[in-house]
Amino acid sequence: MTRLYVHPLPVRVWHWVNAFGFVALILTGLQIRYRVFDALPLKAVIDVHNKIGFLLIANYGIWLVYYLFSDRICVYHPELSPRAQYRAMLRQLIYYGYGLFKGRPNPHQVGIYRKFNPLQSMTYQIVMILLVPLELYTGVVLWDLQRFAGTVDLLGGPRVVSSLHVALCGVFVVFLFVHVYLTTLGHTALEHVKAMLTGYEEVEDAAAQAPPAQTPAASLS
Ligand code: HEM
Numbered sequence: 001m002t003r004l005y006v007h008p009l010p011v012r013v014w015h016w017v018n019a020f021g022f023v024a025l026i027l028t029g030l031q032i033r034y035r036v037f038d039a040l041p042l043k044a045v046i047d048v049h050n051k052i053g054f055l056l057i058a059n060y061g062i063w064l065v066y067y068l069f070s071d072r073i074c075v076y077h078p079e080l081s082p083r084a085q086y087r088a089m090l091r092q093l094i095y096y097g098y099g100l101f102k103g104r105p106n107p108h109q110v111g112i113y114r115k116f117n118p119l120q121s122m123t124y125q126i127v128m129i130l131l132v133p134l135e136l137y138t139g140v141v142l143w144d145l146q147r148f149a150g151t152v153d154l155l156g157g158p159r160v161v162s163s164l165h166v167a168l169c170g171v172f173v174v175f176l177f178v179h180v181y182l183t184t185l186g187h188t189a190l191e192h193v194k195a196m197l198t199g200y201e202e203v204e205d206a207a208a209q210a211p212p213a214q215t216p217a218a219s220l221s
Contacts, residue, residue, distance in 0.1 A: 005197065
Protein backbone atom coordinates (compact mmCIF):
# COMPACT_ATOMS: atom_id res chain seq x y z
CA MET A 1 0.00 0.00 0.00
CA THR A 2 1.16 3.53 -0.76
CA ARG A 3 -0.09 6.77 0.79
CA LEU A 4 -0.86 9.39 -1.82
CA TYR A 5 -1.53 13.07 -1.17
CA VAL A 6 -4.64 13.34 -3.34
CA HIS A 7 -6.61 16.21 -1.73
CA PRO A 8 -4.49 19.36 -1.19
CA LEU A 9 -5.41 21.68 1.68
CA PRO A 10 -7.31 24.37 -0.33
CA VAL A 11 -9.51 21.64 -1.88
CA ARG A 12 -10.26 20.16 1.56
CA VAL A 13 -11.09 23.56 3.07
CA TRP A 14 -13.30 24.41 0.09
CA HIS A 15 -15.00 21.00 0.20
CA TRP A 16 -16.04 20.94 3.87
CA VAL A 17 -17.12 24.60 4.00
CA ASN A 18 -19.09 23.90 0.82
CA ALA A 19 -20.65 20.68 2.13
CA PHE A 20 -21.90 22.21 5.42
CA GLY A 21 -22.88 25.41 3.61
CA PHE A 22 -24.92 23.50 1.02
CA VAL A 23 -26.78 21.53 3.66
CA ALA A 24 -27.56 24.79 5.52
CA LEU A 25 -28.68 26.44 2.27
CA ILE A 26 -30.99 23.52 1.45
CA LEU A 27 -32.58 23.62 4.93
CA THR A 28 -33.00 27.41 5.05
CA GLY A 29 -34.17 27.36 1.41
CA LEU A 30 -36.89 24.84 2.28
CA GLN A 31 -38.03 27.13 5.09
CA ILE A 32 -38.08 30.19 2.81
CA ARG A 33 -40.03 28.42 0.06
CA TYR A 34 -42.28 26.02 1.98
CA ARG A 35 -42.37 27.35 5.62
CA VAL A 36 -41.63 23.92 7.08
CA PHE A 37 -41.17 25.24 10.65
CA ASP A 38 -43.81 27.82 11.67
CA ALA A 39 -41.84 29.06 14.66
CA LEU A 40 -38.82 30.40 12.71
CA PRO A 41 -38.96 34.09 11.72
CA LEU A 42 -38.78 34.31 7.91
CA LYS A 43 -36.65 37.47 7.80
CA ALA A 44 -33.91 35.95 9.96
CA VAL A 45 -33.91 32.75 7.87
CA ILE A 46 -33.57 34.75 4.63
CA ASP A 47 -30.72 36.71 6.20
CA VAL A 48 -28.86 33.52 7.20
CA HIS A 49 -29.52 31.99 3.73
CA ASN A 50 -28.08 35.06 1.98
CA LYS A 51 -25.00 35.23 4.22
CA ILE A 52 -24.19 31.55 3.71
CA GLY A 53 -24.75 32.04 -0.05
CA PHE A 54 -22.15 34.83 -0.18
CA LEU A 55 -19.77 32.77 1.97
CA LEU A 56 -20.04 29.93 -0.57
CA ILE A 57 -19.35 32.30 -3.47
CA ALA A 58 -16.08 33.34 -1.78
CA ASN A 59 -15.39 29.69 -1.00
CA TYR A 60 -15.93 28.72 -4.65
CA GLY A 61 -13.18 31.26 -5.42
CA ILE A 62 -10.74 29.20 -3.27
CA TRP A 63 -11.49 26.07 -5.33
CA LEU A 64 -11.30 27.92 -8.67
CA VAL A 65 -8.11 29.89 -7.98
CA TYR A 66 -6.37 26.83 -6.52
CA TYR A 67 -7.08 24.65 -9.54
CA LEU A 68 -6.36 27.43 -12.08
CA PHE A 69 -2.86 27.87 -10.64
CA SER A 70 -2.03 24.25 -9.91
CA ASP A 71 -0.98 21.38 -12.15
CA ARG A 72 -3.59 19.36 -10.23
CA ILE A 73 -6.12 20.90 -12.60
CA CYS A 74 -5.51 17.86 -14.81
CA VAL A 75 -7.79 15.86 -12.49
CA TYR A 76 -10.55 17.91 -14.15
CA HIS A 77 -9.32 17.44 -17.73
CA PRO A 78 -12.17 15.99 -19.79
CA GLU A 79 -11.73 12.84 -21.85
CA LEU A 80 -11.98 14.23 -25.39
CA SER A 81 -13.16 11.01 -27.00
CA PRO A 82 -16.86 10.56 -26.12
CA ARG A 83 -16.58 6.87 -27.04
CA ALA A 84 -13.70 6.30 -24.61
CA GLN A 85 -15.52 8.31 -21.93
CA TYR A 86 -18.77 6.31 -22.24
CA ARG A 87 -16.93 2.99 -22.26
CA ALA A 88 -15.00 3.93 -19.13
CA MET A 89 -18.18 5.17 -17.44
CA LEU A 90 -19.98 1.96 -18.33
CA ARG A 91 -17.11 -0.10 -16.89
CA GLN A 92 -17.30 1.91 -13.67
CA LEU A 93 -21.12 1.58 -13.52
CA ILE A 94 -20.88 -2.20 -13.98
CA TYR A 95 -18.37 -2.28 -11.14
CA TYR A 96 -20.67 -0.27 -8.81
CA GLY A 97 -23.73 -2.32 -9.76
CA TYR A 98 -22.19 -5.80 -9.94
CA GLY A 99 -18.39 -6.19 -9.56
CA LEU A 100 -18.30 -4.50 -6.16
CA PHE A 101 -20.75 -7.05 -4.73
CA LYS A 102 -18.74 -9.91 -6.25
CA GLY A 103 -15.50 -8.65 -4.70
CA ARG A 104 -13.95 -7.71 -8.08
CA PRO A 105 -11.23 -5.01 -8.16
CA ASN A 106 -12.19 -1.40 -8.90
CA PRO A 107 -11.36 -0.73 -12.60
CA HIS A 108 -10.07 2.72 -11.62
CA GLN A 109 -6.62 3.05 -10.06
CA VAL A 110 -6.36 6.24 -7.99
CA GLY A 111 -3.37 8.46 -8.72
CA ILE A 112 -2.41 12.00 -7.69
CA TYR A 113 -3.19 13.22 -11.20
CA ARG A 114 -6.12 10.86 -11.86
CA LYS A 115 -7.89 10.75 -8.56
CA PHE A 116 -11.39 10.62 -10.10
CA ASN A 117 -12.92 7.61 -11.79
CA PRO A 118 -14.72 8.36 -15.12
CA LEU A 119 -18.11 8.79 -13.41
CA GLN A 120 -16.73 11.14 -10.75
CA SER A 121 -14.74 13.09 -13.31
CA MET A 122 -17.79 13.77 -15.50
CA THR A 123 -20.15 14.48 -12.58
CA TYR A 124 -17.72 16.80 -10.77
CA GLN A 125 -17.07 18.75 -13.99
CA ILE A 126 -20.81 19.31 -14.50
CA VAL A 127 -21.34 20.16 -10.82
CA MET A 128 -18.39 22.53 -10.44
CA ILE A 129 -18.34 24.23 -13.83
CA LEU A 130 -22.06 24.45 -14.52
CA LEU A 131 -24.44 23.68 -11.65
CA VAL A 132 -22.73 25.31 -8.64
CA PRO A 133 -22.00 28.60 -10.50
CA LEU A 134 -25.58 28.65 -11.86
CA GLU A 135 -27.06 28.05 -8.40
CA LEU A 136 -24.90 30.78 -6.86
CA TYR A 137 -25.61 33.19 -9.73
CA THR A 138 -29.40 32.75 -9.61
CA GLY A 139 -29.16 33.17 -5.83
CA VAL A 140 -27.41 36.54 -6.22
CA VAL A 141 -30.02 37.68 -8.76
CA LEU A 142 -32.88 36.70 -6.43
CA TRP A 143 -31.15 38.45 -3.52
CA ASP A 144 -31.71 41.84 -5.21
CA LEU A 145 -34.24 41.62 -8.04
CA GLN A 146 -34.21 45.40 -8.63
CA ARG A 147 -30.47 45.69 -8.99
CA PHE A 148 -30.42 42.77 -11.44
CA ALA A 149 -33.67 43.72 -13.21
CA GLY A 150 -31.99 43.51 -16.65
CA THR A 151 -30.76 39.96 -16.03
CA VAL A 152 -34.12 38.96 -14.56
CA ASP A 153 -35.91 40.18 -17.73
CA LEU A 154 -33.37 38.44 -19.94
CA LEU A 155 -33.92 35.14 -18.12
CA GLY A 156 -37.74 35.38 -18.40
CA GLY A 157 -38.78 37.06 -15.15
CA PRO A 158 -38.51 36.43 -11.39
CA ARG A 159 -40.64 33.26 -11.50
CA VAL A 160 -38.32 31.63 -14.04
CA VAL A 161 -35.19 32.57 -12.07
CA SER A 162 -36.74 31.38 -8.82
CA SER A 163 -37.92 28.09 -10.39
CA LEU A 164 -34.46 27.50 -11.86
CA HIS A 165 -32.88 28.18 -8.44
CA VAL A 166 -35.24 25.71 -6.71
CA ALA A 167 -34.94 23.07 -9.49
CA LEU A 168 -31.14 23.21 -9.18
CA CYS A 169 -31.53 22.77 -5.43
CA GLY A 170 -33.51 19.58 -6.18
CA VAL A 171 -30.63 18.35 -8.36
CA PHE A 172 -28.18 19.04 -5.49
CA VAL A 173 -30.33 17.09 -3.03
CA VAL A 174 -30.23 14.05 -5.36
CA PHE A 175 -26.49 14.61 -6.00
CA LEU A 176 -25.84 14.79 -2.25
CA PHE A 177 -27.48 11.42 -1.54
CA VAL A 178 -25.73 9.63 -4.44
CA HIS A 179 -22.40 11.40 -3.74
CA VAL A 180 -22.37 10.52 -0.03
CA TYR A 181 -23.39 6.90 -0.78
CA LEU A 182 -20.60 6.51 -3.36
CA THR A 183 -18.02 7.94 -0.97
CA THR A 184 -18.75 5.00 1.38
CA LEU A 185 -17.66 2.42 -1.22
CA GLY A 186 -13.93 2.38 -0.39
CA HIS A 187 -12.15 -0.45 1.44
CA THR A 188 -13.93 0.83 4.55
CA ALA A 189 -17.05 3.03 4.68
CA LEU A 190 -15.12 6.06 5.94
CA GLU A 191 -11.91 5.64 3.92
CA HIS A 192 -12.74 8.39 1.36
CA VAL A 193 -14.17 10.75 3.98
CA LYS A 194 -10.96 10.37 6.04
CA ALA A 195 -8.96 11.09 2.87
CA MET A 196 -10.98 14.27 2.31
CA LEU A 197 -10.06 15.27 5.91
CA THR A 198 -6.36 14.32 5.95
CA GLY A 199 -5.56 14.68 2.24
CA TYR A 200 -4.07 11.16 2.03
CA GLU A 201 -5.55 8.12 0.32
CA GLU A 202 -4.13 4.58 0.66
CA VAL A 203 -3.72 2.94 -2.75
CA GLU A 204 -2.50 -0.49 -3.81
CA ASP A 205 -0.68 0.48 -7.01
CA ALA A 206 1.41 3.63 -7.06
CA ALA A 207 2.02 3.47 -10.82
CA ALA A 208 1.49 6.51 -13.05
CA GLN A 209 1.87 9.08 -10.29
CA ALA A 210 3.98 11.47 -12.36
CA PRO A 211 2.26 14.58 -13.73
CA PRO A 212 1.20 14.29 -17.37
CA ALA A 213 3.87 15.67 -19.73
CA GLN A 214 1.82 18.66 -20.96
CA THR A 215 1.24 20.19 -17.51
CA PRO A 216 3.70 22.44 -15.63
CA ALA A 217 5.84 20.40 -13.26
CA ALA A 218 5.43 22.71 -10.27
CA SER A 219 2.49 21.95 -8.00
CA LEU A 220 1.10 24.28 -5.33
CA SER A 221 0.25 21.39 -3.02
C1 HEM B 1 -21.98 15.91 3.85
C2 HEM B 1 -21.82 15.93 2.59
C3 HEM B 1 -20.63 15.47 1.79
C4 HEM B 1 -19.73 14.44 2.00
C5 HEM B 1 -19.69 13.44 3.17
C6 HEM B 1 -18.80 14.46 0.89
C7 HEM B 1 -17.72 13.62 0.73
C8 HEM B 1 -16.77 13.72 -0.27
C9 HEM B 1 -15.57 12.91 -0.38
C10 HEM B 1 -15.19 11.81 0.59
C11 HEM B 1 -14.89 13.29 -1.49
C12 HEM B 1 -13.57 12.70 -2.00
C13 HEM B 1 -13.66 12.17 -3.39
C14 HEM B 1 -14.72 11.15 -3.58
O1 HEM B 1 -14.64 10.08 -2.96
O2 HEM B 1 -15.67 11.43 -4.35
C15 HEM B 1 -15.64 14.36 -2.09
C16 HEM B 1 -15.25 15.06 -3.22
C17 HEM B 1 -16.00 16.04 -3.84
N1 HEM B 1 -17.22 16.51 -3.42
FE1 HEM B 1 -18.20 15.98 -1.71
N2 HEM B 1 -19.16 15.48 0.05
C18 HEM B 1 -20.26 16.12 0.55
C19 HEM B 1 -20.92 17.19 0.01
C20 HEM B 1 -20.64 17.77 -1.22
C21 HEM B 1 -21.39 18.82 -1.85
C22 HEM B 1 -22.61 19.51 -1.23
C23 HEM B 1 -20.78 19.09 -3.05
C24 HEM B 1 -21.15 20.09 -4.13
C25 HEM B 1 -22.24 20.77 -4.21
C26 HEM B 1 -19.67 18.20 -3.19
C27 HEM B 1 -18.83 18.16 -4.27
C28 HEM B 1 -17.66 17.44 -4.33
C29 HEM B 1 -16.66 17.58 -5.39
C30 HEM B 1 -16.76 18.52 -6.60
C31 HEM B 1 -15.61 16.73 -5.06
C32 HEM B 1 -14.29 16.62 -5.80
C33 HEM B 1 -13.41 17.71 -5.20
C34 HEM B 1 -12.04 17.89 -5.83
O3 HEM B 1 -11.16 17.10 -5.48
O4 HEM B 1 -11.87 18.83 -6.64
N3 HEM B 1 -19.59 17.41 -2.05
N4 HEM B 1 -16.77 14.59 -1.34
